[in-house]
Amino acid sequence: MAQDMLSTVVKPIHREGYRFIATFAVITVVLFVIWQPLGWIGLGLTIWCYYFFRDPVRHVPAREGLLVSPADGVISLIEDAVPPPELGMGDVPLMRVSVFMNVFNCHVNRAPIAGRVAKIAYRPGKFLNASLDKASADNERNGLVLELADGRQIGVVQIAGLVARRILCEVSEGDALPTGGRFGMIRFGSRVDVYLPEGVAPMVALGQVMISGETVIADLTSAEPRRIAEAI
Secondary structure, eight states: OHHHHHHHHOOOBOGGGHHHHHHHHHHHHHHHHHOHHHHHHHHHHHHHHHHHTBOOOOOOOOSTTEEEOSSSEEEEEEEEEOOOGGGOOOSSOEEEEEEEEOTTSOOEEEOSSOEEEEEEEEEOOBOOOTTSTTHHHHBOEEEEEEEOTTSOEEEEEEEEOSSOOEEEEOOOTTOEEOTTOEEEEEESSEEEEEEOOTTOOBSOOTTOEEOTTTSEEEETTOOOOOOOOOOO
16 A cells, blocks of 8 residues: 555656756755755755656557557547648648647657557758647647558658747657657657547547557547547
């Protein structure tokens, strides 16, 4: 029981975070020396930094055909849109599901479904609020094309946000990713877009809270129409 309670507080850390946490901790010590109230503020920021870079274990649905969320956050957009041209997925609009991450969400990104990384394309850009629709076209982004066993493709695009200044991609073209496999992260506040194959409807709704690697976005084997939800 004690171990279970400890695991809810103490989380694994993404390696990208160690130097940031160490920097925050050193500054906190200096602030305590200067003036104790400043030190407590620094301690709070250090704890926030620790949780920002957390990389918790996730329990990924095992059934074939399920497509899971690539990010923690909230569904901010569900609409038809043409994938970014650098992905080479054509100019036919596909269903796009956008997950917006605020600075309190876990920012480790995971593959929505098992597949081969057929293409990776980075494009520099602006740093607009990632919740805005135009962020998909104007912001700095990094896109992956996942090729499935049946030949269909899924587009996954990491988009920098208002305070995000680095997109990290940890995979290479040709790599095979399992469903829920980690492929990168974004610092600090951002968005991930998923482009579904033609004819696949999302099983999520605007405003729905997502858990990376666990919440199902779509079922590639289902003919169920787009899911509608109500806020109650």
